[in-house]
Amino acid sequence: MxxxxxxxxxxxxxxxxxxxxxxxxxxxxxxxxxxxxxxxxxxxxxxxxxxxxxxxxxxxxxxxxxxxxxxxxxxxxxxxxxxxGLAKKGVHTLLQQLRQRQIPTALATNSSQFLMDTTLQTLAIHHYFDAHCCVEMVSKGKPAPDIYLLAAGKLGIAPADCLVFEDSYTGISAAKAAGMTVVAIPAADEWHHEKFAIADAKIRCLSEFQLTRWC
CATH class of the missing domain: 1.10.150.240 (Putative phosphatase; domain 2)
Known part of the structure; x- marks a missing residue:
């Protein structure tokens, strides 16, 4: 679970x-x-x-x-x-569901603090996250697992109990190296690429994700 x-x-x-x-x-x-x-x-x-x-x-x-x-x-x-900048399909709905069910949520990005803050402010979603982790906070960015381990640590949750949403092979590799479950969201033109086979599941957008099946 x-x-x-x-x-x-x-x-x-x-x-x-x-x-x-x-x-x-x-x-x-x-x-x-x-x-x-x-x-x-x-x-x-x-x-x-x-x-x-x-x-x-x-x-x-x-x-x-x-x-x-x-x-x-x-x-x-x-x-x-x-x-x-616009939120991708399903973002606000899923974040609201997670908040309603009191499931701890974190952001872990290879982007800078500046871009992380800019994005969260533009999309008006900063308040949904219990932890915010950007590349300046770790010695090695993705594909190293550091940022995902940091996020889990900030949430106080074991890595094995964390579910990650990632769109790139670099990010998926980082999350898997951290011992986490990963749902891949590949770009449309990469949907069939074999590199995403390392993920535990694959969806086209967050609207397809069924929270009750995982949490």
Whole structure:
């Protein structure tokens, strides 16, 4: 029986993946890195720092540090969230159900504190979460299990009793490494990809999730 629920943020609570794609294409193209929209999928779920380092190793640039590049991407994504961000289908309903049943709930994201706060404020869902965990709070981001273990610890629930919602293989790997049950929510174009087989279940959106079957 699940005793707590932990949510990833990007791609689970908010359809922000297009914002990340647009920001990365904009920032890295200005630095001379030739990217396509398809190539940006290679870094889905990574920390922004890891993404900057990944593309620097692929095509080194001069004149702007990795930290400055990371911040440029974050600021563009943040602006897009404020002006265009919408909760994904089923988010508010499920969060309300969890609150009504007094099931502890946490957020565990590879995004920064700034983007976590921006998203929660924009979607008006901050109050639903008993714990908020972002990448600055751990030494290693996903796919390391650190952030999920931190979230479970803050909730006071054993990892084995936690259910996680994730959309990326990176995030699913992190949650499984933490010893948690994982429900995958793949992007439509990745629904049939075999990498999601490591998840315990797969749904197309949170509206499909039946809470009474798990909690």
């Amino acid at each position: 699940v005793k707590a629920v932990i949510f990833d943020m990007d791609g689970v609570l908010i359809d922000s993946e297009p914002f990340w794609q647009q920001a990365e294409l904009s920032v890295f193209s200005q630095l001379g890195v030739k990217l396509t929209a398809e190539q940006t999928k290679q870094t889905a779920g990574m920390t922004t720092q890891a993404v900057a380092d990944f593309w620097y190793q692929h095509s080194p640039w001069q004149g702007q540090s990795l930290a400055e590049t990371e911040e440029a991407v974050i600021q563009q994504v943040g602006q897009a969230i404020v002006t265009q």
